[in-house]
Amino acid sequence: QKEVEQDPGPLSVPEGAIVSLNCTYSNSAFQYFMWYRQYSRKGPELLMYTYSSGNKEDGRFTAQVDKSSKYISLFIRDSQPSDSATYLCALSRREYGNKLVFGAGTILRVKS
Amino acid sequence: KAGVTQTPRYLIKTRGQQVTLSCSPISGHRSVSWYQQTPGQGLQFLFEYFSETQRNKGNFPGRFSGRQFSNSRSEMNVSTLELGDSALYLCASSPAGEPNEQFFGPGTRLTVL
Numbered sequence: 001q002k003e004v005e006q007d008p009g010p011l012s013v014p015e016g017a018i019v020s021l022n023c024t025y026s027n028s029a030f031q032y033f034m035w036y037r038q039y040s041r042k043g044p045e046l047l048m049y050t051y052s053s054g055n056k057e058d059g060r061f062t063a064q065v066d067k068s069s070k071y072i073s074l075f076i077r078d079s080q081p082s083d084s085a086t087y088l089c090a091l092s093r094r095e096y097g098n099k100l101v102f103g104a105g106t107i108l109r110v111k112s
Numbered sequence: 113k114a115g116v117t118q119t120p121r122y123l124i125k126t127r128g129q130q131v132t133l134s135c136s137p138i139s140g141h142r143s144v145s146w147y148q149q150t151p152g153q154g155l156q157f158l159f160e161y162f163s164e165t166q167r168n169k170g171n172f173p174g175r176f177s178g179r180q181f182s183n184s185r186s187e188m189n190v191s192t193l194e195l196g197d198s199a200l201y202l203c204a205s206s207p208a209g210e211p212n213e214q215f216f217g218p219g220t221r222l223t224v225l
Contacts, residue, residue: 043218044216045216046214046216051211088155090155092211093211094211097143097160097168098143098162098168098204098211098212099157099168100157100214101157102154102156103154
């Protein structure tokens, strides 16, 4: 079983829709949770970083962490065609230093 | 502030050769991590260097090695290349040694023929 599970999609939505992207993890020791966006042929770009349960909002993006369920989510409001990319969740724990454990990534396509 | 830079951006090698990839972190960042990205395995952690010391290592064979210089720049070396080493190699920098925001470079795409 992988440490982090993420549905690879693709997920196709119309422009303006609310998008929900999710990851589950098996090790309750994970403490740090990140979401990255990766466009084709580019490096991952950090979208959200959090180390606690609850919600964190940044513009159209909201990250949600539920440690009791070992479940994290990224919501994108008013999705745009420019949001079309692969979204990767990444987790870490203090003992790992800066080692990140990534989900497989979800391909998102926003249609205009 | 300039982002993470990686050189070269593209590389083609043949089996059995060796390759060295370079990464320059964001100014002031002391931690550099390397990742391999393939369609089948996704993003996998190779190793992390902090203040010229390897702090963490992933589950890769000894053919994969790295080092970090006093200016925090890092190099990664792969010896005796295999076809399966074809991948996007990504470097990420972070300001500190503890879990922190990490910023990725554009990657080096290595093709092994």
